[in-house]
Each structure stands twice: as structure tokens, then as C-alpha cells.
Amino acid sequence: MIRISSQQIFTGGINRLQELNGNLNNTQQQISTGKRVNTPSDDPVAAARILKLDQELARTETYQRNVDLADNRLSQEESALESAVDIIQRVRELTVQAGNGSLSQNDLRSISSELKERLDQLAQVANTRDASGEYIFSGFQGSTQAFVQDATGAWQYQGDEGQRRLEVDDGVTVAISDHGKGIFVSVPKAITGVAAPGNSANAYVSGVALTDKAALQNAFAGAVPNDIRLTVNAAGEVIAENPGTVPATVLPTSPAPALVGEEFEVAGIKATVNDAAAGDEFTLAISDKQSVFKTIETLIAGLEGADKTSGQGQAQFDTLISDSLQNLDYAQEEIVLTQTELGGRMNAVQSTRAFLEDSSVYTNQIRSQLQDVDYAEAISNLSFQSFVLQAAQQSFAQVSRLSLFDRL
Secondary structure (H helix, E strand, C coil): CCCCCHHHHHHHHHHHHHHHHHHHHHHHHHHHHCECCCCHHHCHHHHHHHHHHHHHHHHHHHHHHHHHHHHHHHHHHHHHHHHHHHHHHHHHHHHHHHCCCCCCHHHHHHHHHHHHHHHHHHHHHHCCECCCCCECCCCCCCCCCCEEECCCCCEEECCCCCCCEEEEECCEEEECCCCHHHHHHCCECCCEEEECCCCCCCCEEEEEEECCHHHHHHHCCCCCCCCEEEEECCCCEEEEEECCCCCCEEECEECCCEECCCCEEECCEEEEEECCCCCCEEEEECCCECCHHHHHHHHHHHHHCCCCCCHHHHHHHHHHHHHHHHHHHHHHHHHHHHHHHHHHHHHHHHHHHHHHHHHHHHHHHHHHHHHECCHHHHHHHHHHHHHHHHHHHHHHHHHHCCCHHHHC
């Protein structure tokens, strides 16, 4: 026979009551918080998984903030580039208007005045700032104004060639900026004829135009085309050469020979050398770059100083108009190319946003299954635990009154 002391009875009863009361309190806490797991001891395995899911949700929220930042930045750049295209298109319309031969010098000055306003507008667009006050086209130098005017009033780029990137998912980064040098400065320039110093006073090249890109590439065996040197010999013939080879390679012309005062074609480029003497030299600049600001500034200066009273003056004016139109087209093409790349990045950002949202929903569902309480089950447990605790309390009260003296 096992002897049970009164102390053991009291200790066992109190321990049991504490256990039942603890279970009841735990269930009440689950109902009040809506969580099945409030402390790791409630379910160690579930608690560990919930902690991992919380970390996953925190990671997803960080990337979602990055996605929002990237989307805002790219949308702002897209809007700025659209404005730039509109401005350049208006400049092009004014250039076409200026090419009307019936316009007077006052008319040209009037067009020049509007061109100055458009140039300032374009500079404002190129100096667009984001919500934090940084210049979006300055590369890594966000605190530096992208374009400023130098002492002569010409617009110059002040940023660098950096491109900012932002991580929007594990191992996934997206470019959120484009530097102004690539968009507005390094723009292909129309092929121009440049006279060498020391040439005859009135010698010039007119009618320069690229008519066959394939012929230009073939002339240089598919390599990047060099500038072409034109030299007038004693017979009044124009000799075309590629000065990038040693010795310089003579390029064929059509007709052959090419003569001063007559249009000819070399490497798919048409041109006419005018009023030149033996020894005069010119360069057909093929691969030059020029900012869109310089294009408009040159156009403004050309319109204000236009002199169409002589044949050379008229030819120079015609060249100004045709080169400006070509350069403006190149500028628009560079911006449109950037817009195309920008659209691809924005699509990637939107796809990442959708993926992160789906991932967040799935993670929250798993987390809810592990942590959230089943109210119907919890309320049922609470009722049952209350009944058991009440019964245990009554039983303990009866047992605690047992004594031999009660039997005497």
C-alpha cells in the first residue's frame, strides 16, 4: 500500500489547478489576439517557421519599396523625354519654316527668338529633378546640375556617365537613370564639309548629303568610317582619300574625275567643292558628335547672321537648314532609343511588382495557417477548459476538507 500524505494531496491539486488555469489563460489569449502562436513555447516548430516567413515578408516589403522607387523614377524620366521630343519637334518645324526662301531677315530673327525660348525649355527638361531634389540626368552626380551655361552662353554637360541601378529582387537589378551625355550630348552629327586653314578665301563645300549608307560602310570595309579628305590638284580635280591608312587610300568618285564646281559622289556621300584652287583641302567630317543644344545654338546664330545675298551665303544658309534638320532628327532618334530601353525597364519593373505581390500573398497565406487562431475551435476549447477547471476546483475543495477528526 502506498501512503499519500496530505501535503502531496495539496501539492498535486494545486499543480493541476495551475495547469488547467494556464491552459485556460492561453486559450483566452489566443482568442483576444487572434493568434494561435503567441510565444515560441506555444508551438516551437510553427514559431520557427513563422519567424522565417516574417523575414521573407520583410524582404518582400523592402523590394516592393524599391519597385515603387524605380517605377516613380522611370516614369519621371519617361515624362521628361516625352517633353524633350515635343520641344525638338517644334524646333524642327521652325527650322523648316526658316528654310522658306521668301522670308525676310526680320522673319528669321523672329523664328530665332522662339528658338531661344525652346532652347531654354529643353535645358529645363534636361535639368529635371526627382522628389529628393537630385538631377535625374546627372549620372552619379545627382547634386550637380546636369546642364549649365558657360561664359559664352552655351549649354554644357556637368554630370558624369554613371547609370544608377536598384535591386528589386534577389539578384535582379534595374537601371533607374540615364545620363544626359548619352541622351543629349553624344548625338551623331550630319556629315559636313570643313575647309582647312589657309585655303582660298572663297573656297567652300556645299550640298553635302549622305545618300547611300551601305556604300559608306563598303568604302571602309565595314569598319567605322573615317573622315574623308578632299584635295584639289593643279588640274582642278578633287581627289578623295581615306587619311586613316598609311599611305592614304584614294577613294573612287563618281563621276571620275570629280571637278571643282561640279557635284560628285564619294563613298555614298554627295558634295560639291566650290571656288577652290590647287592645294585647297577640305574634310568631310563623318563620325562627329554634337549636342542637341549645340545644334539649336548653331541654328540660332545662323539665322541671326544669315546673309543670302551671295551664292556662297545662300549655299551656307541652305547647308545650315539641311544640317540642322538632320541633326534634329538624330537627336530625336537618340531620345526615342532611350525611351524604348526605358519602356523595357518599366515592363521589367511591373513584372517584378506582380511577382512580389503574388509572393507576398502566398507567404501571408502560409503564415496565417500557422499562426492565426481557429475561433470556432478556440471557443469550444475555452468552454471545455472552463468546465474542467471548475470541476477540478470543486473536487479539490472537497478533498482539502478531508480529516480524521471529521469522523470522530
